Amino acid sequence: MQQTEMNGEEKQRLMEELNKKEEVQQKEKAKKTKLLKKIKGMEEKLLRGSEAMEQAMKQEQELLRTQNQLEEKRREQLKIAQELKQKEEQQLTLQKCFTSQQEELEIKGQEFQKIHVKYSQVRGELDDMQDVIHREREDLMDRIRELTREIRMKHLIIDQFIPPNEYMRIEKRAEWSDEINDWIIPNVQYTGNNCKVTKANKQEGKPDHSFFDNVVNLADDSDEEDFEQAATKRVNEAINSILIEEDEETQLNYQPPEKQSVFFRYTDDGAVREDPEEAAKKEKNKRKRLQSAKRPLTAKKKKVDMHTVDVVNMVQSMSSQQNLDQNEKKQKKQIFPKAQGLVKRD
Known part of the structure; x- marks a missing residue:
């Protein structure tokens, strides 16, 4: 009895295993189809x-x-x-039979006029053709200049950012493809940003796939009917992820420049750059000179006409201002545009 029960349980277990295997095979078959x-x-x-x-x-x-x-x-x-x-x-x-020389001259003159008209027409057509050729030549020259600028820019980028040995290696390995009408560099999926993606996937614990598997993903059980739309969508997602990573790196490596304060003093001749420390020293010396020029306390006051005092002060201020302007013109090193609508600093 026990042996028959064991045989029945084993038979049931084997049947369950067979059913599971059949289900797995059916799923794989459906995927393949x-x-x-x-x-x-x-x-x-x-x-x-x-x-x-x-x-x-x-x-x-x-x-x-x-x-x-x-x-x-x-x-x-x-x-x-x-x-x-x-x-x-x-x-x-x-x-034609000419009756007189005058008639012959008139008829030949008319023929000459007709020939001259034809000649002028042909000459005009020739000039038009030359203009067209000249324009086409100019267009071709402009295109050649644009291409030379692009080539020089690319050569400059290569010279500045790619070592010569690496450049020679890439140039030797590059292959021309007639199907896509462009150059192909083999094993490019294992370089640059593609390596960064694989490293990030390894750190996050995601499965490592090749570049083309990540982009196309043929074995994906997606419900999308159009395969081309799915492929383009994955390509755009890969490009966006690369751009986001580059933006994050630039933000992390960005260091703001030191803020430098620039001071200008606006005069009649324009803006003059000056150092704030030197301006403070000049103001301090000016105040000292003004204090020393005051009348001492022990001096006697003289009765002077106020009108004459104003005239003298005005003349002194004008002369001092002229001297200051001349000194500033001598010290000025750079020429700036003249300020519009700004008030002179006291």
Whole structure:
């Protein structure tokens, strides 16, 4: 009895394990079918795009061929018309019989005027063509200048921030891709900001994925129907995270410059830069001079007319102000624009 019970329990346990394995296999099968559907859809899109491109290229080639044929026909027609016109003119000149020299001169003068008009028309067309060629040449030269500026700027950045040995190594490893029409540097996902992302994931305990797995993530069970939208969304998220990390680093490494106070004294000739300590010393010396120039207490007061006193004081102040202005002009080293609407400092 005990043996039969043990066999039944073991059988039930084995059945449960088999059911679990079947469930796991079904889930994996569903994932595989989902991935196969996505891959098939992408292949169909690529095939449709390639077929459309081939058809567009064929149509473009046919259009160019027809345009060339029409251009050749037009040239032939113009050539035939010119030949007919020349033959008609030759026949007219041969058939003409002049009665007098005056008539011959008049007719030949009219022909000369017609030829001169044609010559002026051809000359104008030639000038127009030369103007068009000159404009195109100027546009090309501007484009060449822009490209040379960009190349110089990039060379300057490379010279300043990339060591020569690293630059030579990158240049040797770079490969040209005809599919994307651009240069590709192999193993770029293991450099720069990509390494920072992997280090941050390791510190936070997140699983380490490659750059393309993080961006595209083919094995993701997302409910999004369009695979291209999901891929572009992940690319934008990766770019935004890199930009945020760079902003945080710049904010951490930022050190504000020392604030330097700059003082200016505004005169009739403009703004004059001066040191606040020197200005304080000058003011102190001026006060001392004014105190020493006062009348002592033991001196007797003289009765003087107030009008004459005012005139003398005014003359003295004007002369002292002129002396100060001359000294300031000699000491001034930089030229500043003249102040507008500012009051002179006392």
